[in-house]
Amino acid sequence: MSGEDTLEPRRRATGRKPRRGDLLEAELTGLDGRGRAVGRAEWTDGREVDVRVRGGVPGARVRVDVFRRKGMRVEARIVEVLRTSPVAVEPRCEHVSTCGGCSFQNIDYAAQLAEKHRILSGLLAPLGDHDVQPVLANGSAFGYRNKMDFTFGNRRWVEEGEPEGAERDFAVGLHVPGRYDKILDIRRCEIAFEAANPILGTVRRLAREHDLDAWDVREHRGLLRHLVLRHGVRSGDILVDLVTTERAHDRIGPFVEELLAAHPEITTLVQRVDSGVALVARGEEEVLFGPGYLRDSIGGIEFRVSAASFFQTNTVQAERLVELVLEDAAVREGMRVFDLYCGSGLFSLALARAGAQVIGFELVEEAVADARENARRARIEGVEFVAGDLARTLAPHAARGEAPELCVVDPPRAGIHPSTLAALRSLAPERIVYVSCNPKSAVRDLILLLADGYAFRRIQPVDLFPHTPHLECVFTLVRRAGPRGPGPEGPGGIASRA
Ligand SMILES: C[S@@+](CC[C@H](N)C(=O)[O-])C[C@H]1O[C@@H](n2cnc3c(N)ncnc32)[C@H](O)[C@@H]1O
Known part of the structure; x- marks a missing residue:
């Protein structure tokens, strides 16, 4: 502060750019894709x-x-x-100032959707002038996540106002943004399915009572690493996936027993061992209780989902994704479809039930096993699954001339791997439905597809992740008449408005 004890700009020197410690008055105008507000301030020389x-x-x-x-x-x-914004709302979450996960929760939900639409339109601007449909809202903007991935750590983030000497060497919760080593103890997560919060509390209490130590990310020691809680929204199933650095049956057994006794709603519990240093939950699995998977159903099809398998984290909105994919797929009886990155068969099964001949491609063996079992139980025919990395499995299908009429593509956040994209382009299907959880990487892939002669039929954002900057989007592309296969790289051949 200045000598007059006001918050006037500390330094008003002209001829230099702003620097650390300068105070500015900013007008906030929007949000960015990283969860921050963007705005403008006037600098001393009049520049913005x-x-x-x-x-x-x-x-x-x-x-x-x-x-x-x-x-x-x-x-x-x-x-x-x-000056307060007219779209400001009181955040519901007690962890809002530290957690960083739901960075939009102090903004009215309708305004969040409008901002997401604006951000997406901005990302798509280099592709030409295209209609972006309004974002499909999530009916209930809280308690929507059917999966929570909590982390254990022995360096708890100490919150403001805590008494001196409070225990600091155990936490189970979420990483503090920008601090790989600090875990914020989560007492209650507002976007998690409701039953997750009491289970999390019991796990914390029992872990302390049983003297189970949390992972030390710097020293690479400790027993407890991750706690993944998953909910089958339509079945009520609850899967607990406990990731530890060793089996330690003698220590884990009594803890698990008490956890199950306290929470009879838990339908299955698996333990995965991961002694490596990676920060994501993975590892060899042992079922300690129940069937080892949960069930959920979407569009009238029941899915079995194992601990290692992907399933959309918002069941209600996943159903809308399936509806959109079916609408835009325009399935004809016997139509050949490839479902790339198919997980446990969400789109494959819906498309096959509608009459398509589907091949689903998926990396994770457990997910492929789930997908096959899901097809069998639902008595859906005309669908098969190929396990393995698409970078290896797709090209042989392209080389054999087994060209599909439609490809559904739903890659992880990084987007389509370049070699898989090359194989997809040489398949040159009539239609591509690209389901993306990261419009930024999707735009990179779409530039090449548009250059091959595809045009957008629909761009439909769907809010699967209220209060966060994340956005799901379905991009439907149709191939215009002309030679098949990859065209010139770059956005040269982009069609405007489909
Ligand atoms: C966003 S999820 C989509 C799953 C499915 N479409 C759904 O909606 O349930 C992406 C999937 O791609 C799989 N995957 C990631 N990399 C892959 C690769 N290189 N080859 C094949 N599948 C991959 C993941 O295991 C995950 O199941």
Whole structure:
């Protein structure tokens, strides 16, 4: 602060750019894809500064403290709200100031959707002028996640106002943003399925009572690593997936017994062992209780989902994704379809039931086993699954001339691997339905597909992740008349509006 004890800009020197410690007054105008508010401030020489702040609400005027700068773009912290935004709402979550997961929760839900639409439209702008449908809202914007992946750690994030001497060497919760070693103890997560919160609390209590130590990410020791809680929304099943560094039956056994006794709603519990240093949950599995999988159903088809298998984390919105894929697939009896990145068969089974001949491709063996079993139980024919990395499994199908009329593509956040994209382009299906959880990587892939002569038929964003910056989108592409196969690279051949 200045000598007059006000929050006036600390340094007003002209002829330089803003720097760490400068205070600016910013008008917040929108959000970015990383969960920050974006805004403008006027610099001393009249130039505009592009400001990014966490926790800001579009429409607010704020005083910010700069901590990083690149050119005339700064990252800053809000120190004072000078004018509240009309779309500001009271955040529901007690962890909002530290967690960083639901960075949009202090913004009215309709405004979140409008911002997501604007962000997506901005990302798609280099592809030409295309209609982006309004984002399909999530009916209930809380308690929607059917899967929570919590982490154990022996360095608990100490929150403001905590008494001196509070225990710090155990936490189960979520990583503090930007701190790979610190875990925020989560008492209650507002977007998790309701039953997850009491189970999390019991796991914390029992782990302490049984003296089970949490993973030390720096020293690479400790027993407990991850706690994954999953819910079959339509069946009520609850799967607990406990990831530890060793089996340690003698220590884990009594803990599990007490956990199951306290929570009879848990229908299955698996233990996976992972002694490696990776921060994501994986590892060899042993079923300690129940069948080892949960059941959920979408579009009238029941899915068995094992601990290692992917399943969409928002069951209600996943059903809308399936509806959209079916609508845009325009299935004809016997139509050949490839479902790339098929998981436990979500789209494959719906398409096969509608009459298509489907081949699903998936890396994770357990997911492929689930998909086959799901098809068998639902008595759906005309579908087969290929296990393995698409970078190896797709090209042989392309080489054999088994060209599908439709490809459904639903890759992980990184988008389609270049070699898989090359194989997809040489397959040149009439139609591609690209389901993406990361529009940024999708745009990179779409540029090449549009250059091959595809045009958008529909761009339909779906909100699977309220209060977070994440957005799911279904891009439907149809091949226009002309030679099949890859065209020139780059956005040269992009069609405007399908
Ligand atoms: C976003 S999920 C989509 C799953 C499925 N379409 C669904 O909606 O349930 C992506 C899937 O791609 C799989 N995957 C990731 N990399 C892969 C690869 N290289 N080859 C094949 N499958 C892969 C993952 O295991 C995961 O099941």
